[in-house]
Amino acid sequence: MKKSFTTVGCGRVGGAMARYLATAGYQPAGFASRSLSSAKRASEAAGSSAPASVQPWDVTPGADIVLITTPDGAIRETAVKIAEYKGVGKDTVVLHCSGALPSTELAALADCGAKIGSMHPLQSFADENIEQNPFAGIMMAVEGQEQAVAAARQIAESLGAAPFEIRTDCKRLYHASAVAASNYLVTLMNLSLQLIMVSGVAPADSWKVLKPLVTGTLGNIEKNGIPRALTGPIARGDMETVEGHLAEIGQKAPTRLELYRLLGRHTIEIAQAGGGLSEQAAERLKEILAPTGSTD
Ligand SMILES: NC(=O)c1ccc[n+]([C@@H]2O[C@H](COP(=O)([O-])OP(=O)(O)OC[C@H]3O[C@@H](n4cnc5c(N)ncnc54)[C@H](OP(=O)(O)O)[C@@H]3O)[C@@H](O)[C@H]2O)c1
Structure with missing residues (x-):
């Protein structure tokens, strides 16, 4: 029994x-x-x-x-x-x-x-x-x-x-990881949805538009690991595109700008781990994506 x-x-x-x-x-x-x-x-x-x-x-x-x-x-x-x-x-x-x-x-x-x-x-x-x-x-x-x-x-x-x-002594860190995977994913989707709606996509369509991209990216992480799942302007070292994003967000969704910059800075590390970004390009991107008001 x-x-x-x-x-x-x-x-x-x-x-x-x-x-x-x-x-x-x-x-x-x-x-x-x-x-x-x-x-x-x-x-x-x-x-x-x-x-x-x-x-x-x-x-x-x-x-x-x-x-x-x-x-x-x-x-x-x-x-x-x-x-x-x-x-x-x-x-x-x-x-x-x-x-x-x-x-x-x-x-x-x-x-x-x-x-x-x-x-x-x-x-x-x-x-x-x-x-x-x-x-x-x-x-x-x-x-x-x-x-x-x-x-x-x-x-x-x-x-x-x-x-x-x-491990008992690592329980809080384990939980922080779960929070990042679940709660912060919600925060990230919120950022993405807000930007796409500001871009003019109807709110009713916005999730439908983004969902295949999100699930495709999760699939790539599972299949190829983090560095190889990263695509896009930071992975390519495309400064102009990144600068264009910041200018538009600054104008049309300014309250989202700092989060976009912060995520970008963390994305540089991943692009470097993937081996596709030169040291020089990484340094320039760090300057472009530095927190607003930073003098570094
Ligand atoms: N919700 C989640 O998604 C989730 C996921 C994983 C783990 N957990 C964990 O699971 C545990 C419970 O979370 P939950 O979401 O189930 O919470 P919950 O829905 O708020 O339920 C907690 C229950 O405990 C009762 N309670 C409150 N204080 C009490 C006390 N001093 N003595 C006896 N009963 C008391 C409440 O009472 P009454 O109804 O009687 O007023 C309530 O029904 C937490 O440790 C949480 O971290 C939650």
Whole structure:
């Protein structure tokens, strides 16, 4: 029989995880949340009759695994409270799902003999109403004490995700990478969409116009790696085009100019790594793309 679990923090991640863990044969042992209604709703969605409470320590004792899926800011205090009320036993596995915080946020529970870890699904859970398993086919970063990591790996695989291990002391950097890949990609697309709309393409068409370029570039990165995926004026050392961009953006979308310059400067490094840009051209491009007002 698969292990039993209690969910503490019945929101988007906690609710989805409980539901799909139950589907995979794990036994719901209890649900706790700030509000009783959330705990009850998650219990129902998991098809269980396990008890619901607003006090985690009412429902954590006896569970093989405790999943703390509160917001990041509440993980440590929740762990401390559960420890105070002796809500875990020796060898209970306790996992949180934060990307940014390490498993050591749960140190108070390790002091009680629990095995602590973290398990971060690389997925964006925007909505509680999900129709398909959001864990299927995604990556899940796991770290922590050995027994906890083993349990997290099993959970990930049962949910249809692929676990991979990261270092506890590098958790924040790992999360910064995920933020860059997801959140900053949104910021970058926003820049691109704003410029294309200023250029006169109808807002309704703008994403349709850019999407094949975006997906083609992602495909090139996957196939050929970063330096070889870079094309365009900086890779070619085409100063005139770069200067033309800056002049137009400065006139028609001036609030976007600094970001365009900054990204350009970082793109010079990539062009040089690709071997197609001479030292002299790189230096000239750095001058052209220097921050406004810079005297260097
Ligand atoms: N959302 C994402 O895309 C995503 C992706 C990967 C990882 N994560 C991580 O997953 C964790 C949960 O995030 P989420 O997006 O699921 O958050 P969420 O939707 O806001 O859900 C958090 C739940 O925790 C409950 N809660 C708040 N404070 C609590 C406390 N002190 N004790 C018990 N329950 C409490 C809330 O209560 P009530 O509903 O009862 O008021 C809420 O239902 C976080 O560590 C987050 O970093 C999130």
